[in-house]
Amino acid sequence: MNRPLRADAARNRRLLLAAAADEFAERGLEASIADIAKRAGIGKGTVFRHFATKEDLIAAIVLDRVEALIETGEHLLRSEDSGEALLEFLTVAAQQRQQRDLSFLQGASAGNAEVSRLQARLQETIDQLVGRAREDGAVRGDVTGTDLFLLMCAPNYIAGYAHTAAPELWRRYLAIIFDGLRPEGAHPLPHPAPER
Template identity: 50%
Template sequence: MSRADAARNRELLIDAASAELSEHGLDVSVARIAARAGVAKGTVFNHFSSKEELVSAIFCEQLGALAATGEALLEHPDPRDALLRFVTAGAELQADDRSFCEAAIATSRDHPAIRAASDRLAQVAEKLTSRARQAGAIRADVTGHDIVLLLGAPTRIAAPLAAARPDLWRRYLHLIFDGLRPEAVAHELPVTAPTHRDFTTAATR
């Protein structure tokens, strides 16, 4: 097989696996992914040592795409709107793709590629958050790590009604985001924001 054919097969597998995982979650079989890609099941393992490695590759791509969205939003003239768009993009990804939340829990954050992609996302989130803080658009004690964790909150809150109200998560996203406003009569938060060390410690357990 030529290098071009191998690259094409890998791209087909990534696309097929992304679609299958998005629709059916992490329980989808390798055989089903291969069939959707139009390749033999063995071809999957020629490119990825295990299904877990395939899932990790897709999760890294998802994290990278979200980070790229955030990087583009650093040029947005309104820091608060830029942060809202970033949080919306993250929540929308999780609402549209069943596998993203599952992969976030199931994949090892100690995996080098996932760790690098997660660090990139956290750095982008902090830059967007810092811009909003400096503009006085959000409360001063909100950090980028807070924002990373909040990305999944709207869809988790609305999950029990997702089948009947697939867009309900947007209501909770805006309720959450309004809670970041500095104008609110906010109380001091009872515990400190998570740190990079917290994320690293969680990844190794």
């Protein structure tokens, strides 16, 4: 069983993850441990005390982001308005990417068992959010949790092509996506949803 981190160790870990996320966002997977440590204001040895390899550090960043989405989703499952809860979840997911798009780290951590376990938990949370919204008639009946899982990244991905556009452009595409999820005026979808 993992013991809780001491306050200073927990603070160093938070600083380290934030610095690593910034460094990876700027330099991609080529970011060095030395530069990450320097940015965090700690020694390289401290990095390796927390994370044995660069891959472990990447996995920790992904785990942090996925855990945050799970917490948001689980909180929203207690909302009375399932449609609003689903829209809020999509908004939080898009904002997370807007702050710092680190989606490329997902591929770099694909073999990590803990990342896979948490991503499956996130999928289950999304399935529940979508299931509630479907039961309440807030979204069309043929939308699945997998659809939503794939759509989470779309607003920022689309807005990313308009390099000179306003920073809030992603909100436009989120609204279009959410209108497409609503049952009013929905037409049958031409293809079944992909497997989980």
